[in-house]
Amino acid sequence: MSPPRQPLPHRGRGAVSSPHARFEPLAREGFDDGWDIAEEAPPLATDVAMEAARSIISRNDSPDIGFDRSINPYRGCEHGCVxxxxxxxxxxxxxxxxxDFETKLFAKPNAAELLTRELSAPGYVPQAIALGANTDPYQPxxxxxxxxxxxxxxxxxxGHPVGIVTKGAMVTRDLDLLGPMGRAGTAKVAVSVTTLDPVLARRMEPRASAPRKRLEAIRALSEAGVPVLVLAAPLIPGINDHxxxxxxxxxxxxxxREAGYVVLRLxxxxxxxxxxxxxxxxxxxAERVFAILREMRGGRDYDAAFGTRLxxxxxxxxxxxxxxxxxxxxxxxxxxGGLRLRTDLFVPPVRGAPGQLSLF
Structure with missing residues (x-):
């Protein structure tokens, strides 16, 4: 049986395939019956579902990550980074x-309400929160x-410290908040710049801000007093590592003034x-890329060992x-990781209606 003819990629989308989700009991596989003709795939609309989240601060104890808590306002990401x-x-x-990851999204509209509740909980100890550790908080x-x-x-x-990771130049919309926070030492922004080549960027991360726009965002943030680090991530051997x-x-x-890099993880x-x-x-x-990645991962496509997985x-x-x-x-x-954010300015938020005083 010959392999199925694949349709041309969906315009504006990163993935060119939709692999079976590993927990699902049923899988579908296409085959070539000789009649299919490769043609441009139709545009895919973005579907956003509202999710009633029960908590908003996620915790982790990974030893090679510089934070122990994070907030992700969205699940899935329309940027479509392959x-x-x-x-x-x-x-x-x-x-x-x-x-599905880039077209079927989930938003958490009660995020701010949940955050207020969790920050005001008795015994809460502030540490920097990573905003957008999993999916981009400034996606379209x-x-x-x-x-x-x-x-x-x-x-x-x-006055709670926050570190933001984004590819979205939309971050500059919030300079009225981030500027004062950055100057006070409670905010920093990491901008991911994967490539300077606009053609490669359009293929690899089709709905993220163009490389030029990300550099402009770095400049605007820096001029506003927000400490900025650049992430060259991920580096893909033979594609953008040069x-x-x-x-x-x-x-x-x-x-x-700070920088980091990550090698492609699979x-x-x-x-x-x-x-x-x-x-x-x-x-x-394709084969050369995977050969180098295997050489870096002990002969496997991916090794999740702490300390070397990045x-x-x-x-x-x-x-x-x-x-x-x-x-x-x-x-x-x-x-x-050279700049540590301040935690001594934190004052627990007051829960309740605007202007309502706390009983205690």
């Missing part, structure tokens, strides 16, 4: 980590729903999604680390 490590989480919803639907904005308002009023130094130089020129269904994408756009490089091991990983450190020294930039 490499996104969060894609496999959609399988927990019975949805495909492929196209934020323009309409403004959930991230509402969360920031709660954090700003209570841009590491150029990304750091451009971000430094725009005002970023947990669960992401292996298939990235492979399909490579075969579609860079068929001559950077890998072996000769390629060592060379990448040396390139990164050399560039940092030349530019005078600090490694990610």
């Amino acid at each position: 490499y996104c490590f969060a894609r496999p989480t959609h399988a927990y919803l019975g949805l495909s980590p492929g196209l 639907i934020e323009r309409r729903l403004r959930i991230t904005r509402e969360v920031l308002e709660v954090l700003s009023k209570s 841009e590491l130094e150029a990304i750091l130089e451009a971000a430094h020129a725009a005002g970023a 947990p669960h269904e992401l292996k298939e999604i990235v492979r399909d994408w490579l075969v579609e756009y860079y068929p001559g490089k 950077t890998g091991t072996g000769p390629y990983a060592t060379l990448t680390a040396r390139r990164f450190e050399t560039a940092l020294r030349r530019l005078g930039m600090a490694r990610r």
Whole structure:
């Protein structure tokens, strides 16, 4: 049986396939009956469902992550970054980590209310909250729903520290909040710049802000007094890894003073999604990319071991680390995590109606 003819990619979407969600009992597989003709796939609309979340601060104890709590206003991400490590989480919803992840989204409209409740709980001890650790808080639907904005308002009023990770230039919309917080030492922003090539960016992360816009956002944030770090993430061998130094130089020129990098991670269904994408756009490089990744992961497509899962091991990983450190020294930039946010300004928010005083 010959392999099925794949339709051309959906315009404006990152994944070119929708692999079976690993927890579902049924799977479908296409086959070529000789009649199918590859043609442009129809546009896919974005479907947003409102989720009545029961809590909003997620906790983690991962030793290689610089925070122990995070907030994700959305599940799924319309940016459509083909490499996104969060894609496999959609399988927990019975949805495909492929196209479903970027078209079937879930929003948490009660996020600010829940955050107020959790920050005002007796015994709460403030530590920096990562906003957007799993999916981007400034993806396109934020323009309409403004959930991230509402969360920031709660954090700003209570003096709670926050670190934001985003590819969305929309972050500059909230400079009225982030500027004072940044100058007070309670906010910092990490802007992910994966490539400076607009053609590659459009293929790899179709609905994220263009590279030029992200650099402009770094400049605007920095000029407003917000500490900014740049993330060259992920580095994909043979696709964008050669841009590491150029990304750091451009971000430094725009005002970023910290930097980090992550090598492509391929947990669960992401292996298939990235492979399909490579075969579609860079068929001559697909096997080479996976060969280098396996060399960095002890012969496997992915190794989730703490400490090495972000950077890998072996000769390629060592060379990448040396390139990164050399560039940092030349530019005078600090490694990610060099700036600690203040926690001493935190004042628990008052629950209840606006203007209502607390009984205690």
